[in-house]
Amino acid sequence: MRRSLSGGDQLDAAVAECVTLLRTLTERDWRDARAAGLDWSCRATAEHVADDLVAYAGQLAGRARDAYLPFEIRFEEGTTDSGVVDVIETGGALLAAAVRTTPPRVRAFHPYPFRSANRQGFAAMGVAELLLHTHDIARGLGTVLQPSPELAEFVLQRIFPEVRPGVDPWETLLWATGRGELPGRAPVRGWRWHNNLVLPTERLTLESATPAALDELRALGDGGFSWLADGPLDGTREAAGLVFSSYEKGSLRAEFGLFVLVRRADGLAIGSLGFHAAPDGDGRTEIGYDLVPEARGYGFATEAVRAVGEWALGREQGDVDSVFAVVEPKNLASRGVLERVGFVGVGEDAEGDAYELRRYRL
Known part of the structure; x- marks a missing residue:
């Protein structure tokens, strides 16, 4: 039931729509006309x-890890505006090819905000560059771009996870990037897109699920992951639905969502670990986790909980003072996971025994 794609098809569609419009404008003076809202000319x-587009293709194809690859494109003297559009079309094709041929779990360097992105992240950034800057050029030359709403939604659900969806995805994307207004929402003065967080451990990769992946998981899809055995389990699907609901309300803090646990040895997803919500006013946040039966008993849950606990209570997350978890009294395995990580019992609530990991315990 997979509804999300690698991003190659969306790149092709964005290139086609933007290039078609730009070609109708090449008889105008792009050098003297200022792009709307920018300090650059068209x-x-x-x-x-x-x-x-070419740089993003290079990052993915070259598997760049620590920085942008040290190259840039230069246009030959005398290149016409039509020639620049040809390069945009070619760059889009190169990025689409890189996206389609890059394995889904591979990541390459991009600075915002966690120094890496996967193929869908690069595809979404490429589509965003095409749509938003074609919009800027078109307005600077006195016309309007009206792209397919599905393309704007593709961008929003992958690199704008904290933006509450609107009735019109394109108008929402324009608002989120300081290019328009939405009723009931304050103007945006500064913005950056938001690639998903990945936490590596010795044997696992914990990959934060984008709204697109959450939507697919709750709808009985695989979320873009290959799962071990009968995964994902109902607990993962329920958690995905809760986090997606936060996205729909505009209350999602992306890094405090749902992590899918991917086994490094074979690339299979074996479960999930999710936050119930972002930290409250007392710096408290709660987690829950779910592992397919075939992956239990090997220490994977302990490894994942430890990684998330260390991240949440680490220096970069200064608003978290304690991480809670609640387990049923008879669930000895889950209690053992928490105790091995350093959680201590702090009482009971309606759902079971409560455990806490505080900042000073790390």
Whole structure:
């Protein structure tokens, strides 16, 4: 039931829509016309789009780990605006090819905000560059881009997880990037997109699920992951639905959502670990976890809980003072996981025994 794609099809569609419009404008003066809302000319903006598309393709194809690859494209003297559009079209094709041929769990360097992105992240960034800057160029030249709403939704659900969806995805994306207004929402003065967080451990990769993945998981899909045995279990699907509900309400803090646990040895997802919500006013947040039976008994849950506990209470997450978990009294295995990580019992609530891991215990 997979509804999300690698991003290659969306890149193809975005290139087609944007290039078609840009070609109708190449008889105008791009060098002297300023792109709407930018300090760049329409020509400089178009060159920026071409450069970014080729750079993103290079990052993925080259598996860049620590920085941008040290190259850039340069246009030959005398290149026409139509020639720049040709390069945009070519750069889009290169990025789409890189996206389609890159394995789904591979990540490459991008600075915002966690220094890496997967193929869907790069695809979404590429589509965003195409749509938003074609919009800027078009407005600077006196016309309007009206892209397919599905393309704007693709971007929003992958790199704008903390933006509450609106009735019109394109208008929402324009608002989220400081290019428009939405009724009942304050103007956006500064913004950055938000690739998903990944936490590596010795044997696992904990991958934060994007709204697109959450939506698919709750709808009985696989979320873009290959699962061990009969995964994902009902607990993972229920957790995905709760986190997606937070996204729909605009209350999601992306890194305090749902992590899918991927086994490094074979790339199979074996379970999930999720936050019930972002930290409250007392710096308290609660977690729950779910592992397919075939992966239990090997220490994977302990490894995942320890990684999330260390991350949540680490220096970069200064608003978290304690992490809670509640287990049923008869669930000795789950209690053992918490105790091995350093959680201590702090009483009972309606759902079972409560455990806590505080900042000073790390």
